[in-house]
Amino acid sequence: MIQPCEASPSTLNGCCRYLTGHGYQARTRGLPPSANIKVTLAFKASALACASAFFPARALSYPDDAWRKAMPYLTVAPMLAVVGxxxxxxxxxxxxxxxxxxxxxxxxxxxxxxxxxxxxxxxFLALLRHGAPSSPALAGAVCGVFAGAIAATVFLAHCPDDSPLFVAT
Structure with missing residues (x-):
């Protein structure tokens, strides 16, 4: 039986250092608690954008009409950004x-x-070639949103600009 591994903070910090060249703790060290809340909310908003774009991107890679039910997920992250x-x-x-x-x-x-x-x-575009999207242009656009959300999440690990005004742009 495969046992799930537990990720320790040092493991996560090592992964962040590998992916971004900086550690996650370097992003939050020395900041006041209110700034740490903004950093946490920025990560949560970008992670939510990733999650909300994943389901429509996955549904659009198939030729059926299931993607119509998944499209409202794309509105979650922009609504959170507007509130912020x-x-x-x-x-x-x-x-x-x-x-x-x-x-x-x-x-x-x-x-x-x-x-x-x-x-x-x-x-993602290479993976779409192996699927059969009924709307290739829409599938490509949603994959672009998904890729942008992943990039924003990775970049937020060391970006000092965590204002919702900046994140929304």
Whole structure:
């Protein structure tokens, strides 16, 4: 019988160091508890985006109409992002909205997320070739959303910009 393994914090930190070149603890060390909550919420939002894009992407790889039932899952992550942005706009003064929107390295962050997402996108599109999607363009678009959500989750391991305004862009 195969026993499930337990992932220790050092194992998770080692995996994060391998995948991103940085440890997860380096992202949260020395931050006040409110910032740690924002980091945790950013990870949860991006992980939710991954999960909500997985089911439609999987359903679209088959030729039946089951994908129509899975499409509402795609609305979960954007609704969470809208709620986060509204809360952030109410809590922050208006003069720092633009700074939070662009972040400290906004263009570099967006470019790196796109570069990180290329690998998963190529893999998902190759997997779609082995399926028989009834709507190939829609299946490719949903796989692009899925790959982007995976890239954002990986990138959030070391990105200092955790404002919902920045994450929503």
């Amino acid at each position: 942005v509204i809360v952030e706009l109410f809590l922050l003064p208006a003069d720092i909205w633009s700074m939070r929107l662009m972040g400290t390295n906004g263009l570099a962050c967006l470019a790196l997320i796109a570069l990180i997402g290329i690998g998963p996108l190529v893999i």
